[in-house]
Amino acid sequence: MSKEKITQYFKERAYAEGFAFVGISKAERMEPEAKRLEEWLNQGMHGKMGYMENHFDKRVDPTLLVPGAKSVISLMYNYYPEKTQTDDKAPKISRYAQGKDYHHVVKYKLKTLLFDLEEKLGHPVDGRCFVDSAPVLERDWARRSGLGWVGKNTLLIHPKKGSYYFLAEIILDQEFEYDGPIKDFCGTCTKCIEACPTDAIAEDGYVVDGSKCISYFTIELKDEIPSEMKGKFENWMFGCDICQEVCPWNRFSSPHQEPEFLPHPDLLTMNKRDWEEISEDVFRKVFKGSAVKRTKYSGLTRNINFLKE
Numbered sequence: 001m002s003k004e005k006i007t008q009y010f011k012e013r014a015y016a017e018g019f020a021f022v023g024i025s026k027a028e029r030m031e032p033e034a035k036r037l038e039e040w041l042n043q044g045m046h047g048k049m050g051y052m053e054n055h056f057d058k059r060v061d062p063t064l065l066v067p068g069a070k071s072v073i074s075l076m077y078n079y080y081p082e083k084t085q086t087d088d089k090a091p092k093i094s095r096y097a098q099g100k101d102y103h104h105v106v107k108y109k110l111k112t113l114l115f116d117l118e119e120k121l122g123h124p125v126d127g128r129c130f131v132d133s134a135p136v137l138e139r140d141w142a143r144r145s146g147l148g149w150v151g152k153n154t155l156l157i158h159p160k161k162g163s164y165y166f167l168a169e170i171i172l173d174q175e176f177e178y179d180g181p182i183k184d185f186c187g188t189c190t191k192c193i194e195a196c197p198t199d200a201i202a203e204d205g206y207v208v209d210g211s212k213c214i215s216y217f218t219i220e221l222k223d224e225i226p227s228e229m230k231g232k233f234e235n236w237m238f239g240c241d242i243c244q245e246v247c248p249w250n251r252f253s254s255p256h257q258e259p260e261f262l263p264h265p266d267l268l269t270m271n272k273r274d275w276e277e278i279s280e281d282v283f284r285k286v287f288k289g290s291a292v293k294r295t296k297y298s299g300l301t302r303n304i305n306f307l308k309e
Helices: 003-016 033-040 057-061 102-121 140-145 191-195 215-220 247-254 265-269 272-276 280-286 291-307
Strands: 021-028 070-077 128-132 166-171 236-238
Touching: 003 102, 003 247, 021 140, 033 057, 070 102, 070 140, 102 128, 102 166, 140 166, 215 236, 215 291, 236 265, 236 291, 265 280
Parallel strands: none
Antiparallel strands: 021 070, 070 166, 128 166
């Protein structure tokens, strides 16, 4: 089967599985990206996310993750919700975490695609599926594959659909027709830089100090949140969507069609007092199978208490 036909088949199957966009790049070491990552780490912008220092070579070279790899397939899966929390005063949860844990939902779909590809080719394929759970520079691969550009808020932005998407990859030893990058359309816009309440985005954009990001404090940081951050979280208790909410390109966002990403009904209707008095039983019920369980009950209540005046 020709590279053209197998590429067409795979993309059609990916769209049928619910992915919004698919792009493919040649698997190779990422030289410019490696330099930028090294500088970011050397400046300590990863805070206490020590795992970011691990497996540096694997992060920038997919052939070390999958020996013999020839292609990196990048895919986007919409998570923008039709409905969100109803109480304006309630602590807020990032849109991506309001449904079932995306790691499991999206990875299952990737494995289905890999199995179908093997069936179509008639022979096994040496490949691995990744959903934000391994040393892969997902935004850079998506950019290389033409799925969007990396904006000043460092998120991948699609010119017709915005940035509310999960990114996923399949790295494998199969050749395809390869896509190329598109131009950066951020222009002179600085809305995300100006809106970030903790000044996590660099003055000129394109660099985020992870150790200043609200998502870092509310998810990654296991210690007490620094007191100097008091009053700067704008009521976010898990993650933060500010730099996406102000991005003009997200006016093109449309609701996802994935049942697994529908939030527990209680999550949408809980008011400020409900959250401040949340019990561990309610936490387990509302966040069953959710990515929010990563921070545990103790972590979420720490965040909620930090938001209190």
